[in-house]
Amino acid sequence: MQLDATDRRILGILQKEGRLSNAELSERVNLSPSACHRRVGRLEAEGFIxxxxxxxxxxxxxxxTTVFVEITLSGQADEVLEAFERAVKLVPDVLECHLMAGSADYLLKVVAQDTDDFARIHRQYLARLPGVAQMHSxxxxxxxxxTTAIPV
Incomplete structure (x- = not known):
């Protein structure tokens, strides 16, 4: 599916103001409410939203407190990566986990109350993740x- 200028305007507005009513959105992008509703439905169905x-x-x-944690695994075999990824998805304080190219295998974004709380998260969860060889916080x-807004 190709995005036209109206689709891009819709996406730009919705990612900043997701609670906007269809009537307000349609007015801002100069479409009828029904045409706007159809476009938003299509953007949802196609996976853009x-x-x-x-x-x-x-x-x-x-x-x-936001902590970025670089993790290096003991190996790169698929089963090591898959075991780590399954386990890290269960850590409630991890907001993001990215497989990286560079010095670390994964980069985590973790939220905590303070340094003591991060120490608890580290002890209870991060230190127990499978396959971890090194960790730098x-x-x-x-x-x-x-921001969460992607340029459209």
Whole structure:
């Protein structure tokens, strides 16, 4: 499916204002409500829109500490990677896990209350992940920019 300028405007607006009503969205992209609704349905069906979420404030939820954890595994065999990936998906404090090219095999984004809470997460979960040979943690001092909006 090819995206035209109207599809891109719809995606740009929805990823910043996902609770916008169809009537408001259709007005902003200069379409009739029915045509706008059809386009949004098509964008959902084609997988351009994967879902709708509420973005929460980690500080208000007592998770102000962000830690990036670089993990190097003991090997690169498929079964080692698959076992690690299955296990890391079960760690509730891991927001993101990326398979990397470079010095580490995986990069995790973890949220915690503070350093003591991260120590608990490390002991209870991260240190028990299968296949881990090395782990390096870096604490974010301040978030300069954070967005979920993909350029369209």
């Amino acid at each position: 994967q879902g709708y979420v509420a973005l929460l404030d980690a500080r208000r939820l007592d998770r102000p 870096s604490f974010a001092l301040r978030t300069v920019r954070q």
